[in-house]
Amino acid sequence: MSAQREMKEKNPWPVTIIIIVIGVIAIVALVTVAVLQNMPLSQKYKYGIVLDAGSSHTALYIYEWPAEKDNNTGRVEQTHSCKVKGPGISSYASDPWKAGESLKECMKEAEMKVPGKRHHETPLYLGATAGMRLLNMENGSASDQVFQAVEGALQKFPFSFQGARILSGQEEGAFGWVTVNYLDDRLKQGLETTGALDLGGASTQISFVSSNYNGSESPSNSVTFRLYGNNYNLYTHSFLCYGKDQAMKLMLAQQTKSGPETILDPCFHPGYNETKSYSDLYNSPCVSNRKPQGAPATFTHMGRGNFQQCQEVVKKVFDFTSCKYSQCSFNGVFQPLLQGPFGAFSAYYFVMNFLNLTNTSIPLDAVRQKIKDYCATPWKQVMAQHPDVKVNYLQEYCFGATYILTLLTEGYNFTSESYSNIKFIKKIKGSDAGWTLGYMLNLTNMIPAEAPDTPPLPHAGYVSIVTLMAILLFILFLVSLRPLWRRCSKHPRII
Numbered sequence: 222m223s224a225q226r227e228m229k230e231k232n233p234w235p236v237t238i239i240i241i242v243i244g245v246i247a248i249v250a251l252v253t254v255a256v257l258q259n260m261p262l263s264q265k266y267k268y269g270i271v272l273d274a275g276s277s278h279t280a281l282y283i284y285e286w287p288a289e290k291d292n293n294t295g296r297v298e299q300t301h302s303c304k305v306k307g308p309g310i311s312s313y314a315s316d317p318w319k320a321g322e323s324l325k326e327c328m329k330e331a332e333m334k335v336p337g338k339r340h341h342e343t344p345l346y347l348g349a350t351a352g353m354r355l356l357n358m359e360n361g362s363a364s365d366q367v368f369q370a371v372e373g374a375l376q377k378f379p380f381s382f383q384g385a386r387i388l389s390g391q392e393e394g395a396f397g398w399v400t401v402n403y404l405d406d407r408l409k410q411g412l413e414t415t416g417a418l419d420l421g422g423a424s425t426q427i428s429f430v431s432s433n434y435n436g437s438e439s440p441s442n443s444v445t446f447r448l449y450g451n452n453y454n455l456y457t458h459s460f461l462c463y464g465k466d467q468a469m470k471l472m473l474a475q476q477t478k479s480g481p482e483t484i485l486d487p488c489f490h491p492g493y494n495e496t497k498s499y500s501d502l503y504n505s506p507c508v509s510n511r512k513p514q515g516a517p518a519t520f521t522h523m524g525r526g527n528f529q530q531c532q533e534v535v536k537k538v539f540d541f542t543s544c545k546y547s548q549c550s551f552n553g554v555f556q557p558l559l560q561g562p563f564g565a566f567s568a569y570y571f572v573m574n575f576l577n578l579t580n581t582s583i584p585l586d587a588v589r590q591k592i593k594d595y596c597a598t599p600w601k602q603v604m605a606q607h608p609d610v611k612v613n614y615l616q617e618y619c620f621g622a623t624y625i626l627t628l629l630t631e632g633y634n635f636t637s638e639s640y641s642n643i644k645f646i647k648k649i650k651g652s653d654a655g656w657t658l659g660y661m662l663n664l665t666n667m668i669p670a671e672a673p674d675t676p677p678l679p680h681a682g683y684v685s686i687v688t689l690m691a692i693l694l695f696i697l698f699l700v701s702l703r704p705l706w707r708r709c710s711k712h713p714r715i716i
């Protein structure tokens with residue numbers, strides 16, 4: 222009986238199996254904890270809404286980011302955009318309440334897109350650009366009334382409305398630059414930055430970092446940032462009246478100086494023929510002081526379709542005669558040497574995309590030839606080839622492309638070589654290129670000045686080390702049981 226008990230006590234297998242099972246369970250538990258520990262809890266998101274009240278139209282953008290990465294390095298993404306029907310808010314100067322009304326449809330869409338329980342904490346911003354800058358210059362009280370109407374309308378929605386204001390040209394340029402570089406992940410990684418070229422309807426912005434610009438020459442063009450632990454000295458300039466629509470007014474003002482009844486415009490297609498009103502053409506502060514005395518009420522706008530002649534007229538809207546700095550772009554505005562890659566968006570993209578010219582490895586001469594051929598195409602043929610394109614846009618692509626090329630090469634001094642540094646873009650990783658994202662990131666303090674502390678090991682490294690250590694410990698433990706195995710193999714089992 223006692224011998225039998227001794228034999229039973231000396232059989233180590235049940236104990237070994239239990240130890241192995243416990244060991245395996247312990248390893249699985251350890252690894253599971255390691256994997257789960259660093260995973261985002263439940264995916265909760267925060268939202269922000271920005272309305273871009275531009276000169277030609279208003280657009281609403283909804284941004285989303287993981288709640289736990291708030292104020293950190295989390296990627297903010299655009300999840301929805303809505304184009305407000307009708308013109309920009311500055312066009313409602315004589316009917317301000319309509320400016321507020323116009324926003325309601327997109328705002329209702331935003332109410333559906335942002336989860337209800339997040340409505341009250343979702344900041345809502347409206348930023349107005351060059352259209353309202355011009356209206357404010359022209360008629361301050363009309364501009365105030367438009368803002369009152371817009372604010373009244375936006376306050377009725379359940380979001381956290383943070384106000385409506387006019388952005389300065391410098392802010393518009395700088396936030397466009399922040400957007401492009403944030404989306405490209407260049408700021409967090411401290412990489413060489415991309416310059417931003419924005420062509421709106423009423424103004425155009427150029428913003429870039431140049432190693433030979435520290436802000437001492439023409440300080441009004443300097444914006445400094447400290448982002449993720451890096452200092453940036455940004456050159457930025459906004460040219461009011463040099464957006465695509467206002468530049469066209471400047472170009473037409475050139476051709477209607479003497480108040481003619483008909484003009485044969487080289488920037489419009491042959492066969493184009495429209496009656497236009499002098500008061501509509503000269504209705505903006507960009508040209509109002511040039512209205513010819515004694516002009517008739519209307520003029521006939523006919524197209525000639527000649528790229529070279531168009532370029533000559535377009536050149537005349539730039540003043541290259543005076544520069545009190547070491548170097549200038551145009552109109553006596555300082556510009557340092559161009560440097561690095563550039564992203565060109567808004568109308569730069571719309572126009573060049575329409576003409577299949579977004580590929581900047583196409584030599585400039587070939588680009589010119591393509592625009593030349595396009596401008597020379599009869600208007601009837603152009604309309605027949607593009608029945609789906611809005612006529613208002615279609616009639617302006619010849620002028621738009623000629624203006625873009627002239628602005629880039631004559632205005633900003635891009636050469637045949639540096640032209641290929643430009644990328645015509647609409648979106649980066651799903652978010653529209655433009656000032657709105659940069660504006661929201663700034664107002665919500667979402668880009669830290671200092672690089673955030675990062676854990677010493679990436680999550681995958683941490684999990685691998687925990688797994689490896691657990692397996693090693695378990696093997697060590699099994700090895701420490703060796704005396705038990707030996708006993709087991711040396712004494713054959715007695716039954």
Ligand SMILES: O=P(O)(O)OP(=O)(O)OP(=O)(O)OC[C@H]1O[C@@H](n2cnc3c(O)ncnc32)[C@H](O)[C@@H]1O
Pocket residue numbers: 274275276277278309350351352420421422423424425464465466567568571572614
């Ligand atoms: O920044 P500001 O100067 O206030 O102007 P905006 O905000 O209204 O400027 P956009 O970038 O919306 O548009 C720039 C120009 O591009 C034109 N545009 C917009 N969508 C277009 C499209 O699909 N095709 C062609 N042109 C377009 C529009 O009429 C303007 O002349």
